[in-house]
Structure formats: C-alpha cells, structure tokens
Amino acid sequence: MPTNKTLMIQGTTSDAGKSLLVTALCRWLARRGVHVAPFKPQNMALNSAVTADGGEIGRAQAVQAQACGLETHTDMNPILLKPNSDTGAQVIIHGRAISEMDAASYHDYKRTARAAVLDSHARLAQRYDAVIVEGAGSPAEINLRHNDIANMGFAEAVDCPVILVADIDRGGVFAHLVGTLALLSESERARVKGFVINRFRGDISLLEPGLKWLEQETGKPVLGVLPYLQDLHLEAEDALPRETVSAKAATTLDVVVPALPRISNHTDFDALRLHPQVTLRFVGPGETPPAADLIILPGSKSVRADLAWLRDQGWETAIRRHLRYGGKLIGICGGFQMLGRAIHDPDGIEGEPGSSNGLGLFDMETTLAAEKQLRNVQGTLALDDAPVSGYEIHAGVSTGPALQRPALQLAHGPDGALSDDGLILGTYLHGLFDTPSASQALLAWAGLADAEPLDYFALRDAAIERLADAVAQHLDGAGLLELIQTKEMPA
Incomplete structure (x- = not known):
C-alpha cells in the first residue's frame, strides 16, 4: 500500500x-x-x-x-x-x-x-x-x-x-x-x-x-x-445558486422561497431546482413576493431576526393572502418555528435575549436552547405514508397542540405539524424533497398532478x-x- x-x-x-x-x-x-x-x-x-x-x-x-x-x-x-x-x-x-x-x-x-x-x-x-x-x-x-x-x-x-x-x-x-x-x-x-x-x-x-x-x-x-x-x-457550500436550471416542462409548479439574510441549508431546495416539473425562485430583499403554488420558509441561523426581516419585506401579508386563495405553505426548521405563536430565546442563543411573536399559523411555541438536535433520520410522511429520510440540525424545542397532528412519523417519534385545513406543513427535517417518494407526495399535495419522482442522490x-x-x-x-x-x- x-x-x-x-x-x-x-x-x-x-x-x-x-x-x-x-x-x-x-x-x-x-x-x-x-x-x-x-x-x-x-x-x-x-x-x-x-x-x-x-x-x-x-x-x-x-x-x-x-x-x-x-x-x-x-x-x-x-x-x-x-x-x-x-x-x-x-x-x-x-x-x-x-x-x-x-x-x-x-x-x-x-x-x-x-x-x-x-x-x-x-x-x-x-x-x-x-x-x-x-x-x-x-x-x-x-x-x-x-x-x-x-x-x-x-x-x-x-x-x-x-x-x-x-x-x-x-x-x-x-x-x-x-x-x-x-x-x-x-x-x-x-x-x-x-x-x-x-x-x-x-x-x-x-x-x-x-x-x-x-x-x-x-x-x-x-x-x-x-x-x-x-x-x-454540485451542492453550494454557502452562497445561493447563481444559475438557473434549464429545460423545464411546459407545465410546472411555481415555488418561491424568501432568501432570508441568514438562510441555512438552502440545499434543501436543490432537488426542487432540478425537478423538471418545478420552477423555483429565491426572492431577495426589495422584491415583491410573487404569486406561487407553494411558498417554503427555509431554515435560518437567526430565526427571530429573519422573522423580523420577513415582516419588513411584506411576506406576512403575502403569506396570509396566499393561504386565503388555497396556496400551500411549508416551513422547514427555522421556517417551521416561524409558523408558531411565539419564539423565545431567553439565553440569547441567536442574538439578544427575548421573545418574538410568530406568524400564528400553528398553535405552538418554540424555545431556543443551547443543546442542538443532530441526527440522521428516516420515517414516513403523513401524506400517503411516503418514505422519507433526511437530517435534523436545530436548537429549538417546540411545544403546543399543533404538534398533535404531526407531518411526519420518524424512527424516534412524531415530527412537525399539518394544519387542519391541509394547507400548511411544518417540519424540522432537512432533505425533505431528496427522497423520490417523499418528493412525489409533497408535489402532488402542493398541486402538481402526475408529479414525477426524482432521485436526488443519483443525480448528485x-x-x-x-x-x-x-x-x-x-x-x-x-x-x-x-x-x-x-x-x-x-x-
């Protein structure tokens, strides 16, 4: 050797x-x-x-x-x-x-x-x-x-x-x-x-x-x-993608993601960017939130500060209008925490100690803690019991009645929440769209008829x-x- x-x-x-x-x-x-x-x-x-x-x-x-x-x-x-x-x-x-x-x-x-x-x-x-x-x-x-x-x-x-x-x-x-x-x-x-x-x-x-x-x-x-x-x-180390993916199908699902100042793990959306039936757009500061079939609130390294930015950019009003017209909404990790009634950071984990009002779309509250949850996980979606796998990286603990209707069942227990009207899904799981069966089920839920499965690992x-x-x-x-x-x- x-x-x-x-x-x-x-x-x-x-x-x-x-x-x-x-x-x-x-x-x-x-x-x-x-x-x-x-x-x-x-x-x-x-x-x-x-x-x-x-x-x-x-x-x-x-x-x-x-x-x-x-x-x-x-x-x-x-x-x-x-x-x-x-x-x-x-x-x-x-x-x-x-x-x-x-x-x-x-x-x-x-x-x-x-x-x-x-x-x-x-x-x-x-x-x-x-x-x-x-x-x-x-x-x-x-x-x-x-x-x-x-x-x-x-x-x-x-x-x-x-x-x-x-x-x-x-x-x-x-x-x-x-x-x-x-x-x-x-x-x-x-x-x-x-x-x-x-x-x-x-x-x-x-x-x-x-x-x-x-x-x-x-x-x-x-x-x-x-x-x-x-x-x-190839997955970006940090910067948001600077190139679009070409050759999309004529009929696509329109997905928008607010480009939060401290957006984390935006690789969650790479499988969507590459999907031939999905058009995904990151919407930056100063841009008017556009009409879409699906809005996804991404992870954040500074959830309370990014939530304030979201409000300043007009997203809270846009999200409520989107839901009134039957649009679908997903929150992932920090984005999931934003959907609750409040986010508490008593120890100043992500900035100045204090609390912020959430968007109030889920009856739950989140308290940030120093100890992170770090694990690779597998399980099933509440949607069609589709198999899903991914990973958790978060410092918050969420509690409240909304969690009684989980969005996923993972090996260690239930995760996330699904709204009573079926329009909003929240989860701590990163890699939500990477598994072909989960991607297909989520896209169908969001309104894409005959959604094709996409094997993101094989593409990578x-x-x-x-x-x-x-x-x-x-x-x-x-x-x-x-x-x-x-x-x-x-x-």
Whole structure:
C-alpha cells in the first residue's frame, strides 16, 4: 500500500472551484482504488450536514465523502463557523457547537483551533492512502494570514503541496494567479506546484499562448484546464445558486422561497431546482413576493431576526393572502418555528435575549436552547405514508397542540405539524424533497398532478462522475499522482 499523502487545493478567490476540484479528485482517485478522504480545516458556511458519528460539518465535505464512497465524519471538517451576524458566528469544533464568537475573539482563538485541525488531519492521514484538502477563500487574504489554519498556514504545518485553481469565467484569470503568487511568502510560493484553470468555454487553442506565458512567468506548470460543464449541479457550500436550471416542462409548479439574510441549508431546495416539473425562485430583499403554488420558509441561523426581516419585506401579508386563495405553505426548521405563536430565546442563543411573536399559523411555541438536535433520520410522511429520510440540525424545542397532528412519523417519534385545513406543513427535517417518494407526495399535495419522482442522490452522483471524467480527460493525471506520491491500485 502507498504511504498516505496530502494534497491541498487552494483558490485565487472564493467560488474559484476548490470544492468542485476536491470532489472531482476524490472520485477520480477512488475509481482507481486509492483509499482517499476529503478534508477542510476550516469552513464558514450555513449549509451543513449531520455526520455518521453524530456531529455537524460543512455540506461540501459531505458531498466529497460521497465522492470517496465514505460515510461522513467530523474529522473531515474539524472547524465549522456558522455566521449569525455580520461580525459573529457560532463556532463548531469536531462537530459540536462550543461558543458564539465575534471575529476578533475567534482570531485570538485560532491557536486552540489549530490543534483541533492538526489532530483531525493526523487521524485521517493515518487511516487513508491520500487526503485531498480544500482551502478557504484565498491564501492571498493577507489580513488573515496571522495564525492562519485554513490555507497556507495549514499547508506549511503539515508540509503538503498545493494546487492553485482559478475561475476563467470570472475574467482576469492570469492576474488572479500571478497576483496570488506575488502575495505569498517565498516558502509558500515554493509550495504551489501547479495551476488548474476552471470553467473554460471556447477554443482551447486560443488560450494556449496565455498558458505558455503563465508557465514561463511563474516557472510552474498548468496541470490542466477544466471545461465549463453546462447544467452541472454540485451542492453550494454557502452562497445561493447563481444559475438557473434549464429545460423545464411546459407545465410546472411555481415555488418561491424568501432568501432570508441568514438562510441555512438552502440545499434543501436543490432537488426542487432540478425537478423538471418545478420552477423555483429565491426572492431577495426589495422584491415583491410573487404569486406561487407553494411558498417554503427555509431554515435560518437567526430565526427571530429573519422573522423580523420577513415582516419588513411584506411576506406576512403575502403569506396570509396566499393561504386565503388555497396556496400551500411549508416551513422547514427555522421556517417551521416561524409558523408558531411565539419564539423565545431567553439565553440569547441567536442574538439578544427575548421573545418574538410568530406568524400564528400553528398553535405552538418554540424555545431556543443551547443543546442542538443532530441526527440522521428516516420515517414516513403523513401524506400517503411516503418514505422519507433526511437530517435534523436545530436548537429549538417546540411545544403546543399543533404538534398533535404531526407531518411526519420518524424512527424516534412524531415530527412537525399539518394544519387542519391541509394547507400548511411544518417540519424540522432537512432533505425533505431528496427522497423520490417523499418528493412525489409533497408535489402532488402542493398541486402538481402526475408529479414525477426524482432521485436526488443519483443525480448528485452522476454530477460527481461527470467531474471525475473531466479530470481524467483534461488534467495531467500522472502529474497529480506524483504530487500525491501514490499509485493506482490494481483493479
């Protein structure tokens, strides 16, 4: 067996393609028999997943684990930061929330966090033949270099090579690459072993003079150019989707989701975005809530503050009008809590201590508590007893008569609520639409006749396969294997 090795992918900017390239390399290596694991030292994201060992990590690392054929584990993302304001975040170490910190406090805490990062990496390196690491943001953020544990600070600590990826679709790709190198220290520049250019469209021969210049200017190889893959879906690490999904059926169900300032786990809606009979739209600040067949209130990291935003944007009036005309409404996690009579935060879990009036559509109240519920679950929907699976990540406990008519029956007990008139459904379950049978039942309930089942897990795996194929076709495979210092395993 080969000695385990670590290769780190860093980007010139956020959304340059780090998550994508790590996912692609993980599947490409796994297909060749390499026992590989993903790793991200520090992640700042509101999209998260529950691991097999009962913790919480960034959702991108859960997708990368799928690419490796592995169950998720908290060591794959030892530090997760979940912003709850412009200056503060919940700090999650090894899958468990330990504190709320502002940016300055966390900067001082990084020395302690560094130990958690190195411990997790050491365990993965001991268990696997290769560890593919994803950086965060850009290593050229010089204001964050002190005590860095997300980019070059980590790479220097474990002495691993780095590949720098840049998105040519943004424009200025050569400036991004050369400028990033210029802002690194001498030892960090030496650690960069090559470049990957992502999302290229057009005639590659027109790019080749620039590639030759780049190699001559920097003395580093271009390991390949990945093409722009049309209609590729890979779950977003945090930002809302910036592309629409094409080729919808003529008759669709119209779904709208308010883009809350602290929206969390918006990956709940990826299965709907990809469904050929559904048109889904995120509605942002300043936009008038449009007419729709189904409104979904999403999860939130700051439920009371996002509920106030919702009211300020006119959604409460729009929701009541929507229900009067027979439209359907779903609340997921924080969105479910908003549907009750009140939300109490006596300990200031998500902001200033206090209480807020809810929308009053369910006879229930929610009290936020420090201890999170973290679990992967299975069960059935009240609608047609359709099988459903997903995960729970929430800090609130809801009580009240509305819960006597649950929306789901899960292995650990009932969940959520279904209104007496059948127009409103609330649940703590994330991944509500990911199971084909559950998606079909929910869409039929919302008014879509002859709703087709959609296997979201299979679609995600097909996207991962497309990425691995692109690596095999367009990147220097021998050069990559040399960097990792591993060999393909016999078939």
